[in-house]
Amino acid sequence: MKGQDWINLMLPDELILEIFRNLGSKATRDACALVCRRWLTLERLSRDTIRISGSGSPDSVVNLIASRFVNVTNLYIDERLSGSHPFDSGRRGNVRQSTWLRLRLMAERFESYCLSDAGLAAVADGFTKLEKLTLIWCSNATNAGLTFVAQKCRFLKCLDLQGCYVGDQGLSAIGECCKQLEVLNLRFCEGLTDTGLVDLAIGCKKTLKSLGVAACAKITDVSLEAVGSHCRILETLSLDSEYINNKGVIAVAKGCPLLKNLNLQCIMVTDEALTAVGSLCMLLESLALHSFQRFSDKSLCAIGKGCKKLKSLMLSDCYFLSDKGLKAVAAGCTELSRLEINGCHNISTYGLESVGRSCMHLTELALLYCQKVGDKALSEVGKGCKYLQALHLVDCSVIGDDAICGIAIGCKNLKKLHIRRCYEVGSKGIIAIGDNCKYLTDLSIRFCDRVGDEALVAIGNGCPLLCHLNVSGCHQIGDTGITAIARGCPQLTYLDVSVLQNLRDMTLAEVGEGCPLLKDIVLSHCREITDxxxxxxxxxxxxxxSCYMVYCPGVTAAGVATVISTCVNIKKVLIEKSKVSARTRRRAGSAISYHCVDL
Incomplete structure (x- = not known):
């Protein structure tokens, strides 16, 4: 009946709460909260995640939101996020202050605009159901504040401390009180030593599953030995340290039989530790090794021999690895689905050929700065890895069209192809992709000078599901290629055509006509584009x-105003400051970013 509020009359609170929990976007939920007081109250009860800035009087903000959102289980506080700074902007008085007094007042003001122990006490009192707490660069938080959280938030399962100057006492309190803690991330926590982490390992020995330690100079092998002795169910370990040696890694390998994910950037670790991982961690599924200069193929041979369930392998700047080690992994870890090789200069075509022959379940391959990997390697991958869905190539100077054709013919399920600065790749390879890979959704061919319009015509004709296209710096591409994309790829949401000197206005008209779902476009350095x-x-x-259009001489303040006034969802416009009128600045100042041209 007209005029009757059937929703509020008929639906109970529980059902409306469930509806709110299943709404997709924050904007939609905010809109629902404005309907009536009942919906506002219920929407607040449905919120389980809140992100706030760690600056701009965060202590008072925490107090405010804690009284309104009582069911929050995930709280994210980041001092890098922008926040309000209610400095007094009134006219200065006539009282002259000394330099010392002004500096002191500035320091006191700065401290009041950063999350302090009082704010953490408010978190502890207001969010007793908290399960996940993330504190990023909250430099004023100390042991006392973390202890408040430990004592009140007994359901805490995930704690992320990055750049927080908490010490051993706070971490020990977490270990003593938070007996359900599963995930702990410590990064740039300069006040921590082995004492705090050992106490936590003992306190959370029955629940801790994931541990990350990075740039904590006072944490040594002693901590890892405690983890290995007590945390028997640990599944994930990430270490970035100059002070961890073989002893600590071996202790974890011996004491944590359920270890599945290992990420190491430890310059002191050698073959001895990786050999122990290979022989003891039978359940290992993901291994990432960064900047290792003290181990050799012996380590990868041990991994290939023992870690039969390995699915993901990342090798970055490991200078002493060669084809021998990669072949051992390929032969032993046949379930491998993701492989990334970055800057390992002794790995060549022969090593990648072994991957193509043995790893039939490979779905993602990334080769970055691999100067010795040639076409034959990817041709072998194309023959053997039928399930490949993503291929990333960066600065692989030997790889050319034959390799891309091999991938296109063999990997018909390919969805993502990213190529950057591979100057031997031309139109022939991309045409093969368009003819064979009908499920392609993401194509990026940045600074590939030999790719021309005919390649994009093939993509437009053969890849109707394409959503993301980046052809930045491909100088041979012009109106014909982009028009073919506009007419053949109606699902396109992202387009980067920067540095295309021959692109003209009629092509933008085609894009507007054919790609109504477009959300992001980059037009920078397109000299023929105008208002x-x-x-x-x-x-x-x-x-x-978003619309990036710096260094487009044909775009004026009128064109910028047109974008701002027409696109109601616009969030970011990157443009030279001189092309923004005062009226446009007043209308959408927060959406405009200025490109620095005075350098």
Whole structure:
């Protein structure tokens, strides 16, 4: 009946709460909260995650939100996020202050605008159901504040401390009180020593599953020995340290039989530790090794021999690894699905060929700065890895069209292809992708000078599901290629055509007509684009959220104003400051970012 509020009359609170919990976006939930007081109250009860800035009087903000959102289980506080700074902006009085007094007042003000122990006490009192707490660069938080949290938030399962100057007492309190803690991340926690981490390992020995330690100079092998002795169910370990040696890693390998994920950037670790991992960690599924210069193929041979369940392997700047080690992994770890090789200069075509022959379940392959890997390697991957869905190539100077054709013919399920600065790749390879890979959704061919319009015509004709396209710096691509994309790829949401000197306004009109779902476009350094083309684009692309158009001489303040006024969802416009009128600045100042041209 007209005028009757059937929703509030008929639906109980529990059902409306469940509806709110299943709403997709924060904006939608905020809109629902404005309908009536009942919906506002219920929407607050449905919130389980809150992100706030660690600056701009965060202590008072925490007090405020704690009284309104009582069911929050995930709290994220980041001092890098922008916050309000209610400094007094009134006219200065005539009282002259000394330099010392002014500096002291500034320091006191700065401290009041950072999360302090009082704010953490408010977190502890207001969010007793908290399960996940993330504190990023909250430099004023100390042991006392973390102890408050430990004593009140007994359901805490995940704690992330990055750049927080908490010490051993706070971490020990977490270990003593939070008996359900499963995940702990410590990064740039300069006040921590082995004492705090040992206490936590003892206190949370029955629940701790994931531990991350990075740039904590006072944490040594002693901590890892305690983890290995007590935390028998540990599954994930991430270490970035100059002070961890073989002893600590071996202790974890011996004491944590359930270890599945290992990420190491430890310059003191050698073959001895990795050999222990290979022989003892039979359940290992993911291994990432960064900047290792003290171990050799012996380590990878041990991994290949013992870690039969390995699915993901990342090797970055490991200079002493060669094809022998990679072949051992390929032969032993046949379940491998993700492989990334970055800057390992002794790995060549032969090593990648062994991967193509043995790892039939490979779904993602990334080769970065691999100067010795040639076409034959990827041709072998194309023959053997039929399930490959993502291929990333960066600065692989020997790889050319034959390799891409091999991938296109063999890996018809390919969804993502990213190529950057591979100057031997040309139109022939990309045409093969368009002819064979019908499920392609993401194509990036940045600074590939030999790719021309005919390649994009093939993509437009053969890849109707394409959502993401980046052809930045491909100088041979012009109106014909981008027009083919506009007419053949209606699902396109991201387009980067920066540095295309021959792109004109009529092409932007085609993009606007054919790609109504477009959200992000990069037009920087397109010298032929003018206000006319922008007007045609934004007329149809109603969902546009970002537009980058620096160094486009044909774009004026009028064109910028057109984008701002037409696109109601616009969030970021990157442009030279001189092209923004005062009216546009007043209308959408928060959405405009200025490119520095005075350097």
């Amino acid at each position: 006319v083309g922008l007007a045609h684009l934004v007329k149809r692309c109603k969902w546009l959220e």
